Amino acid sequence: MHANVKQNVVPLITPGLKVACSQCNLRELCLPFGLDDHDMARLDNLIGGGRKVKRGHHLYRAGDAFESIFAVRSGFFKTDVLTEDGRDQVTGFQMAGEILGMDGISTEHHTCNAVALEDSEVCLIPFTELELLSSEIHSLQHHLHKVMSREIVRDHGVMMLLGTMRAEERLAAFLLNLSQRFAARGYSHSEFHLRMTREEIGSYLGLKLETVSRAFSRFQEEGLISVQQKHVRILDLPKLKSLLAPPDGRIA
């Protein structure tokens, strides 16, 4: 098992897994957003092929030299940071069309781990070459900046969640966020399969796994959702949304 994981650290390009943004149904969500055919072809040319990552394996690890960012083609990832003193914090879950690895730009080394939560495929985007191309294609440059900025804004949202919300609010926000992202990819917004464990959800939300489990059960008791293990169905979206209002319901 450990040997397998180790093996996977090497950025193996899967032979024959040629990728092309122009053919990809995620292009409107992903990096090539807004590019014309010509420029998209140039981006295609740069992308270093695809790479498969099996469930449980690392796409990269904290400390790895930074060379590429990655676009999720299919599957599901988590990123987490762990400190020398043993703390572990899940910093995000990434699905198709989302970009991974931008944490590594600042120090030339990745600062978090990226792990596939199901068998997945990513596109490898060599960063030096991306910078080169983006200095020639203005809309690509600007979109890259937007993607990075969006990550910053997302992180602020998580800080808000961790800093101000109670357990059930956090879980509600989490489910609504997932629902919306699945919907944006053409999947059902009301019924989906969780790829992560209660513990991983808990780590992301700053809660213990038991608290997550209890909140799920409570939501089910109240008819907001039905949940069975990893299968979730949202039954009462408005009521779930209403949970995000603070206790005193003030209209600031």
Next chain:
Amino acid sequence: MHANVKQNVVPLITPGLKVACSQCNLRELCLPFGLDDHDMARLDNLIGGGRKVKRGHHLYRAGDAFESIFAVRSGFFKTDVLTEDGRDQVTGFQMAGEILGMDGISTEHHTCNAVALEDSEVCLIPFTELELLSSEIHSLQHHLHKVMSREIVRDHGVMMLLGTMRAEERLAAFLLNLSQRFAARGYSHSEFHLRMTREEIGSYLGLKLETVSRAFSRFQEEGLISVQQKHVRILDLPKLKSLLAPPDGRIA
């Protein structure tokens, strides 16, 4: 008071406050890092002058159209997000040499508020022009990306803090972080003046102001620091650092 604040929303360029990276003792911390004289002059040329922001006034507000990022020349800022339901989360404190406003790139509008915690000065860096110049100066482009990436990494650190640490650990981490940043600017690492209130610290750390106050008192009782209102002196740095180890002290 409110009129003053409103007034300040307009990006008033202070006449005669000409700025020059080449003359600035923060250039090693700030955007021009790594540029040669020629390129730094080009960056100087782009920077739209300075702007003074009085204590308590906004540099920008959530919802404002995004046009520039800002480099803090002097003073101290906080950024915070507030949701329609009345939650308020401080997302960061910025001091000289640090960059503000990158949250606005993604939607063309700022998504948080930036407020001066003391009379401050910033450099205005028009973003469209910065992108243009950075497509010509590779090292500038790369450094911009590093600055944005560093912000992402910093946010991950805050998520870790909010998600896994107990109150006293959070405050210790906060003080150590301030100490280090002051030191990097040539100020004492062991004695400084807090620009923010207990409530703002609490918001940043996901705690109530009373808890922050109690943690300060406890640190003082234990001889780790001396604190009187906003004046803090670190008396036992190693012991303060040792607080960051988790309760079970495991060496992962």
Next chain:
DNA sequence: GCACCCCTTTGATCTGCGTCAATGCCACAC
């Protein structure tokens, strides 16, 4: 320089979530 108000401190009490524990189930590997 003065007054006022916000900030801070400290105490008492409450509670949401963590912790500890035990049981049960499902998915995966073989």
Next chain:
DNA sequence: GTGTGGCATTGACGCAGATCAAAGGGGTGC
């Protein structure tokens, strides 16, 4: 198909930090 171990659920209890309350002090604005 079957066995097994990780994952999930649920209960009992304790505690860290929130909440409520009150008083004092110092910095800020006029």
